[in-house]
Amino acid sequence: MQDHADDFDSTHVTLAHGNGGRFMRELIERVFARHLANPLLDVQADAVPLPAIDGEMVFTTDGFTVQPLEFPGGDIGSLAIHGTVNDLSVAGARPLYLALNAFIEEGLEIAQLERIAASLARAAREAGVQVVAGDTKVVRRGEGGGLYLATTGVGVRARGLRLGMDAIRAGDAVLVSGPIGDHGIAVMFAREQFGLRGDLQSDAASVYPLTSALLDGPGVRFMRDPTRGGLAMIANEICRATGLTVRLREPAIPVRNPVRSVCDMLGYDPMYLACEGRVVAVVDPERVESALAAWRRLPSGRDSVLIGRIEAGKPHVVLETELGGERLIEELEDDPLPRIC
Amino acid sequence: MQDHADDFDSTHVTLAHGNGGRFMRELIERVFARHLANPLLDVQADAVPLPAIDGEMVFTTDGFTVQPLEFPGGDIGSLAIHGTVNDLSVAGARPLYLALNAFIEEGLEIAQLERIAASLARAAREAGVQVVAGDTKVVRRGEGGGLYLATTGVGVRARGLRLGMDAIRAGDAVLVSGPIGDHGIAVMFAREQFGLRGDLQSDAASVYPLTSALLDGPGVRFMRDPTRGGLAMIANEICRATGLTVRLREPAIPVRNPVRSVCDMLGYDPMYLACEGRVVAVVDPERVESALAAWRRLPSGRDSVLIGRIEAGKPHVVLETELGGERLIEELEDDPLPRIC
Known part of the structure; x- marks a missing residue:
């Protein structure tokens, strides 16, 4: 031609x-x-x-x-x-x-x-x-x-592995493998100039070491990585699928200081920010300690914690605040940070 | 939110x-x-x-x-x-x-x-x-x-199926399952107004009936659907991979009249036009008749024909023209019809 x-x-x-x-x-x-x-x-x-x-x-x-x-x-x-x-x-x-x-x-x-x-x-x-x-x-x-x-x-x-929201029961525990929102805020920093870039990096990484460590033991009901829509999205999906309440304790949810500062300043809620290297897991209450121990042996699970419980009740997400109050966490409708993945 | x-x-x-x-x-x-x-x-x-x-x-x-x-x-x-x-x-x-x-x-x-x-x-x-x-x-x-x-x-x-350009030998036959270029010209018609739309439609379709019919018998070396870059692209890839000559007979290559008219008018070469529902197959010379018979039993293979041969010689594509001449078909460099797939 x-x-x-x-x-x-x-x-x-x-x-x-x-x-x-x-x-x-x-x-x-x-x-x-x-x-x-x-x-x-x-x-x-x-x-x-x-x-x-x-x-x-x-x-x-x-x-x-x-x-x-x-x-x-x-x-x-x-x-x-x-x-x-x-x-x-x-x-x-x-x-x-x-x-x-x-x-x-x-x-x-x-x-x-x-x-x-x-x-x-x-x-x-x-x-x-x-x-x-x-x-x-x-x-x-x-x-x-x-x-x-x-x-x-x-x-x-493994054949026969039963993992999913339909395995979740009232009384189960909700764990997160590390701080939330780093990816969302790191991408926003890369877009805008705020003069407070600091050392914040995306958490983007393979979570396979975390998920396989958890599956070495029993009692794992459900796992998901909180990407678009963040922790709020996963918690709402669990409510919708199970008809149960997800009760989370705000002071327990790990958020790095620079992420918290940006959220305070700009009015973002870390609950809706995306991660790309964290796992939210719902486990049998008997499994909490050994699950956290398994995660904390990994560099990517060092800051893993118990953040809440599944309870009988209305299908909504309740966040217990630092001051003892409660607020409902609704599903995301409009995205404060589009195009983060 | x-x-x-x-x-x-x-x-x-x-x-x-x-x-x-x-x-x-x-x-x-x-x-x-x-x-x-x-x-x-x-x-x-x-x-x-x-x-x-x-x-x-x-x-x-x-x-x-x-x-x-x-x-x-x-x-x-x-x-x-x-x-x-x-x-x-x-x-x-x-x-x-x-x-x-x-x-x-x-x-x-x-x-x-x-x-x-x-x-x-x-x-x-x-x-x-x-x-x-x-x-x-x-x-x-x-x-x-x-x-x-x-x-x-x-x-x-099927396990052990050996199909690929490395199976092609000098003497093998080149078949096409139907007219070339319909898809490229149909998409161009949808973009521009030429006043000669006629009844030309894209040939886009599953070729699985054609490929499975061919594989019911022996002697199939290689199959490909001529999409971006068309028949010219496949023929050049065969040359590059095998070091052999691909000799095609232009009068044998099926091109519908409206496609040929548009090509003549606008200077396109049908050899480079995309199809989305045709198969080019290289088969053992012994297999030509039964392969064409198998294809012609299918509505999508009714117009299938033998269009050329693989020969020992330089690794280039030779097109024998209607008037007895020969021209070399080069690999596509610039695309006359971008975004057709």
Whole structure:
């Protein structure tokens, strides 16, 4: 066909990188395949074979549109790994294989795309998953927010594992593995200039060490990572699914000082802020101590605590405040911090 | 949190539909879950269990950014099913399960989203696949091209099936299951007004009936669906992978009259146009007749033909023209019709 002035040696992604031809192949080989190289990945194949899975296979998918693409403690690449790894982990599975979709906006700097691909590959290695399939599309300038990613994961879990909101009973305990809201506030800091950036980083990480440590013992009813909508969202979902009350003690909920300061200043409620590396678990009351002990042996679970109980009563979320009052925590309707994942 | 003026009863998607709260849940339940309902889909779960797979599991993913979102013969929803179903099919697999990602631009009409979700669900039913996992993100107005989709598929194929470009030998025959370029031209017609719309429709469809019919017999080396980059792209990939010549006979390659007219008028080459429901197969020369007979028994393979041969020689694609000349078909560099899938 006709000549094209921009080639891969230029510094920014062009529409020609998305057309199925040589430029696309070069972009995929040099940026994605180089960083993600593993024995199963085959950028020539229409579909890759996966090794046989010994256990129950679980499947999940998630999309990522975070702005900015890079923020303290992570970027859209590492987030796309952690998000899907974590959905598999809280379902009680060991994450194994991922597929990756990239929607790249024309004009994205190739150096930035490479940094994100390298970070994504590093996060995958650390989480013990292989990215075995992928696809890239390039969209016109002004039509793609820089970069959107989607990851779809396959994991394996023990057959017969019963884990879910339907296993929750009145009397169960609610645990959280660490401070809430770091991710939400870190992304907001990366967007705006508040002069109080400090050392706050996103908590984005694989929660598989936490979930597998918990599943080494009995009495685990349900686990979830509090992402969009935060702790408030999970607590409301539990109420809706079980018809029970979720009673949380505000003084027990860990919130780092800089997160609390920003919330006080700007009127955010930490209950609604996203985490990307925490686990909320509902466990048998008998299991509380051993569960917290198991979590506290891990660096990511050092600050884990008991934050509340499930009770018979109306299906709502009650927050006991520091001063002995109570307030109801409603489901999120409008988001104070959009595009945090 | 604060009140939100736009609720689900409004006619267009708002950012609040993507924030993890009530509006998002309602959008997912009313638009996606309602149309896609199947026993495995659980919009509450982080990850869904899949039944055990008897055979070799294969895995693939694809992204979709077609403009306009609806075109004669299909839309981005049906295309997102067919694209991934076809990647599994040409790998010799039976498509089983899909995960769906939707990136929705604020302002998209909910009625259009519903039409697309219904079409997607219909295509999935017809192709015999279940959409078992999904995720939705809403991006700001001006940042999402209306709607992007990604689908990731799991399929199963016979253990030990050896299918791939490395199985191709000199002397093998190249078949195509039907006319090329319908999809590319149908999408272009939907974009522009040429006054010659006629009855041309996209060929988008599941190719699983075609691929499984071929695999009922021996001697199948390699199959692929000619999407972005068209027949030229596949032929060039075969050359690159095998070091052999692909010799195609232009008069044998089926191109519908309206496609040929548009190509003549606007200077497009049908060799580079995308199909979304055709198969190119390389087979043992002994298999040609029975393969074409098997295809011609299917409505979608009625116009299947032998279009060329693999030969020892330089790794290039030679097109024998109607007048007895020869021209080399280069790999696509610049795309005459971007955003067709």
